[in-house]
Amino acid sequence: METLDLRGEKCPDTFVYTKIKAEEIGYSGGGKLKVIVDYPPAVESIPRSLAQEGKGYKVLEVKQVAERTYEIYIEIPAFED
């Protein structure tokens, strides 16, 4: 599983980098991605924005691992083309 460490980033950049990485995984056959953030609003906005993409992203789990550190686990399907 790939990990994207976005500690220090705020919205909407947290989503910009998540989306770019998710597409990279999707266009190369799909897989899972762990995103680490320390900006609390991103914990809600990343899953919401992923859902709006309509690409079949699935948020498997959102875990708080430290006082201000969260891990978001995303399943990414294989994209066509």
Next chain:
Amino acid sequence: MNLNEIKRYSRQLILPDFGTKEQSRLKKAKVAVTGAGGLGCPVSTYLTLAGVGEIHIFDFDRIEMSNLNRQFLYTPEDVGKPKAEMAAKRLSEINPEIKIEGINEKVTYDNAFELLKGYDAIVDGTDNFAVRYAVNDAAVVNRVPLFHGAALMYEGRAMSIIPGETACFRCVFPEPPPAGMIPTCREAGILGSVVGIVGAIQASEAIRYLAGLEIGLKNQLLIINVDEMRFEKVRVAKRDDCTACGEHFIPKPVEDVCTVLPGSEASGVTEGDE
């Protein structure tokens, strides 16, 4: 995509139907913009900002003081300088990640077919019928999608032409109006924001098309009336007997009658324009 590109395009990359694949399609695209005037300025600016990889701007005019109410890429110090070159220079400063070339050449019926070959799209910002028909016929024959726009006074028009699929400009307007029927820009006037609206619409259509997204002005002529702020779409249809895109192509140069279509101000095509 390098980090600069990710940051530069981040606000469009997070659009739900737009992503890295769409952005890379834009980067691979080569687009011709005919005219660097009232329409050419917003068109080429938005194509530049969006990250179209290669933009060729055709115009042979020089910058005049009277251009400056709408042609925002130029300053008073630029008066007398060639538009295509100055536009390319300014736009290259705005986005150094892409390739922009200013081509100081007059587009005519004789050279359009050769000049406008090998592009992924043409966005038309010409200001007279001779060149507008030349650009249409060249686009259709070379099978290059054409994004038409025109503006005059408080009115504008736009239409997207996909050769082999949609109506072309000549399907809708087989002949130009008689000389003298339509006033010129100089006589009728134009507001900068009106060409801005039309140019932004042409650029939006071209960008979405190049990115592989659906567009809204196929077989539709958009008519904009800014004094009442009315926007209407009129359905248009491809004609089998069209001399440009019908069964048999017939070259049909249109004489330059020094007029502009209601809606068509731009630049770089008629000598002595403005």
